[in-house]
Amino acid sequence: xxxTPRQKPVFRFAPSPNGPLHLGHALSAFLNDxxxxxxxxxxxxxxxxxxxxxxxxEFEAGIYADLTWLEIEWEQLVRRQSEHFAEYQAALHSxxxxxxxxxxxxxxxxxxxxxxxxERISGPWPRxxxxxxxxxxxxxxRSEEERDTMxxxxxxxxxxxxxxxxxxxxxxxxxxTETGDERKGEILAEPAAWGDVVLSRSDxxxxxHLSVVIDDALQGVTHVVRGLDLFHATSVHRLLQNLLNLxxxxxxxxxxxxxxxxxxxxxxxxxxxxxxxxxxxxxAADIRRLVGL
Ligand code: GLU
Numbered sequence: 001x002x003x004t005p006r007q008k009p010v011f012r013f014a015p016s017p018n019g020p021l022h023l024g025h026a027l028s029a030f031l032n033d034x035x036x037x038x039x040x041x042x043x044x045x046x047x048x049x050x051x052x053x054x055x056x057x058e059f060e061a062g063i064y065a066d067l068t069w070l071e072i073e074w075e076q077l078v079r080r081q082s083e084h085f086a087e088y089q090a091a092l093h094s095x096x097x098x099x100x101x102x103x104x105x106x107x108x109x110x111x112x113x114x115x116x117x118x119e120r121i122s123g124p125w126p127r128x129x130x131x132x133x134x135x136x137x138x139x140x141x142r143s144e145e146e147r148d149t150m151x152x153x154x155x156x157x158x159x160x161x162x163x164x165x166x167x168x169x170x171x172x173x174x175x176x177t178e179t180g181d182e183r184k185g186e187i188l189a190e191p192a193a194w195g196d197v198v199l200s201r202s203d204x205x206x207x208x209h210l211s212v213v214i215d216d217a218l219q220g221v222t223h224v225v226r227g228l229d230l231f232h233a234t235s236v237h238r239l240l241q242n243l244l245n246l247x248x249x250x251x252x253x254x255x256x257x258x259x260x261x262x263x264x265x266x267x268x269x270x271x272x273x274x275x276x277x278x279x280x281x282x283x284a285a286d287i288r289r290l291v292g293l
Contacts, residue, residue, distance in 0.1 A: 161240075
């Protein structure tokens with residue numbers, strides 16, 4: 001009898017080198033490493049550096065140093081997103097061709113003014129799960145000729161998903177499988193809560209949402225283990241997977257490490273920075289204890 005070899009589960013830790021790693025990243029890296037080992041799986045490291053204005057080689061070097069000190073073992077080669085913009089652009093173009101993505105020209109200031117004007121008269125404007133106002137419909141309703149003229153004139157623009165059209169096209173509810181700390185089971189994806197999300201900006205040729213789903217698929221990721229702060233973003237990821245015909249991994253959103261005041265850690269907080277803790281002589285075991293493992 002011929003048996004096909006079992007595909008090993010694939011996990012990934014995907015930090016952005018836009019600041020030093022902190023204890024929250026350590027928890028995520030430990031959980032990925034532990035879960036990959038327990039499942040006899042593989043652990044990949046992906047450097048999510050699409051934001052060329054904020055990511056630096058120094059922060060990337062810091063990631064390798066911190067993970068080595070934490071005794072995390074990841075597979076070579078590391079995928080660096082900034083080396084794959086052409087792949088994200090190809091996916092974006094396929095969505096543009098299908099009329100699911102449109103160029104948006106309003107500046108942040110213009111959006112703010114429109115939202116404030118609306119709210120003075122008509123009450124609250126819809127906001128996404130991160131609290132950002134939904135993008136106004138101005139650009140969505142432009143004629144093709146007008147769009148082309150604006151694009152040809154060299155106006156700065158981003159590319160946004162036409163959420164209504166995308167939802168119409170899907171036509172059925174989307175779910176993802178969640179094994180995380182807060183909710184488990186089949187979770188209903190609610191991408192419409194995000195409005196017309198940006199998939200590419202004038203200063204960054206891909207967005208987090210677009211590159212994360214493409215990379216997870218290209219790298220054969222079967223298990224996404226990441227912080228609960230990205231729980232709601234998963235709705236957008238499920239939608240993009242569906243539109244781009246990509247497989248869906250299982251998701252595990254873990255608790256966040258918080259500071260003494262119960263706030264989520266940020267990359268600017270020195271005392272929870274891994275480099276500082278390493279310099280103080282703490283060990284990987286100490287950090288495991290500090291993050292509650
Ligand atoms: N690059 C993201 C971050 O550093 C994580 C993305 C993910 O795990 O999906 O917050």
